[in-house]
Amino acid sequence: MSDTRISIMEIAKRRGFYWKAYEIYGGLGGFYDYGPLGAMLKENILRIWKEEFVIKDGLLMLDGPNIGPELMYIASGHAEKFADYMVRCKKCGHVFRADELLKGVVENPEKLDKKGISKAIKEYGIRCPDCGGELTEPESFHLMFSTTVGLDKRAFLRPETAQGIFVNFPIMYRLNREKLPFGVAQIGKGFRNEISPRQGLLRLREFNMAEIELFVDPYDDSILNDFEDVELHLLTRNGEELKLSPKEAIGRKIMNPHIAYYMAKIVKFLDSLGIDLKRVRFRQHFKEELAHYSQDTWDCEILISSGWVEVTGIADRGDYDLKSHTTYSGKDLTAIRRFKEPKKIQIKKLRPRMEILGPMFKKDAKKIAEMLENMEYIEGDVEIEINGKNVKIPKDAYEIKIEEEVVGGERFIPHVIEPSFGVDRILYAILEHSFYEREDTGYKVLKLKPKIAPIKAAVFPLMAKDDLDTLAIEILNKIRENGVPSYYDDSGSIGRRYARADEIGVPFCITVDYESLKDNTVTIRERDSANQKRLKIDDIPKILKDLVEELIDFESL
């Protein structure tokens, strides 16, 4: 493990950013607690996310349940993976899907249960296709956590928040007053029963996601909003490495314009979180790497000590999800594409002549008449299915009339662009990119930006006596009153207190000294430069708030 990662893990636990969950019971792999600092840091990241992606673009937020019905996950394609059995080669360690190995050997291998697979492998002497080694007993491979709702209804914990958005498409579409493009954002937990989660926050079984489903008309390239033309570091699936602006990338048709739009926003977002943009790139998935629902996917990757890690994926899901949910639910999940001007369409309609139909079809005549009225006439014989039989309707039993209809638009299934953010990974990357050791002393510092730092200010009395302490506490209370997370510390030397604050990324320290008693001023110290300015105590709450919101910068004081 890299030194940086070791230091971060150590600080995270000792100072309270995060730690393995359930430690008193020996821990549970892939589950972490966020402590006081981590919980605040996560909130700050999400607040900025909402500002950048939800508020600025007028997206709609949604907050749905974690548990979803089985049928929804059958429709989404996730459940298909649920019942797979895997076998591994005892010799070379390669893993295979049991049903793949048994294809052509037994009939319907996918229908076998664990015992059946085990029996078939032994009976037919199936061995490792790579090295001929012996295979292990089959193991079920559950990617989703399953549970039961009520007595016996099968359900799953969501592996992504996306499905909860798709199934609400009609409501959200209406709430957006039926305009495209529009996006729905959801922040929440996702659950995946990983085989072997490792690397701390980078691979969790229960994780925090922030997802957007942008619903677009595939024939309309207009993007949500204007954007800053930043430089993107791209790695295409052809192996090309490019430095392009999103506008150039769109021009060269490297990706969908909506994807380029989100790339620009992501770069800006990561920058505002303190991620080093030199260590950010977008990597296009290889065809075989694409998820079952995806047509094109670009991962935003950040370089950390263990290599490039995916923190955000932008997937072009096409109409996969809405189409599939339409099939399984039987509900209409379409949008309307309005014509610039309503079109007048001439439709040939049928008018039933009851005096002929009546005697001919008796009881069925009424039903047939209704069906004829609702039909569009196409040249040729008219046939109707009634009581399971096709019946030819004689020409004299109807008249053809031409009706004019005004059509405002046509219905279609919107396409979906999905930027999906792994909040835990972003949080970890921020910690790594923020971490450094002071050149002179080697003391550890997190250079967290004021906006995201969990604690914004620390207030110290130079000495914990002579009323310096009471004045410091007064100042602390004023700052807290003003909504700025802060703490008081009078233990140890002043230098130790600065160091303690630096280690958890407190950007500003306020020190009450003997001059404070004379002229009502205090010093304020900026973390990274260790520079100090002297300010009036009365001005502190306002100035500190502006510093924390990054409206002013320390050097300008």
Added chain:
RNA sequence: GCAGGCGUAGUGUAGUCUGGCAGCACAAGGGCCUUCCAAGCCCUUAGCCCGGGUUCAAAUCCCGGCGCCUGCACCA
């Protein structure tokens, strides 16, 4: 899940081979001292991952479990 390594105060570690009073540093709490960048002194709190076995005696040896790290595999 496999292979290898590992698990000792809040954190980092020594001790494990060769069984015999569990030690150090930092942190934390209290006190003295101290007028701006982890000073010093005194005191205190606090630990052998869990379970079983062997033994007069287990942090140490054996078995099982849990967890972590690295590699393989997996990561829609």
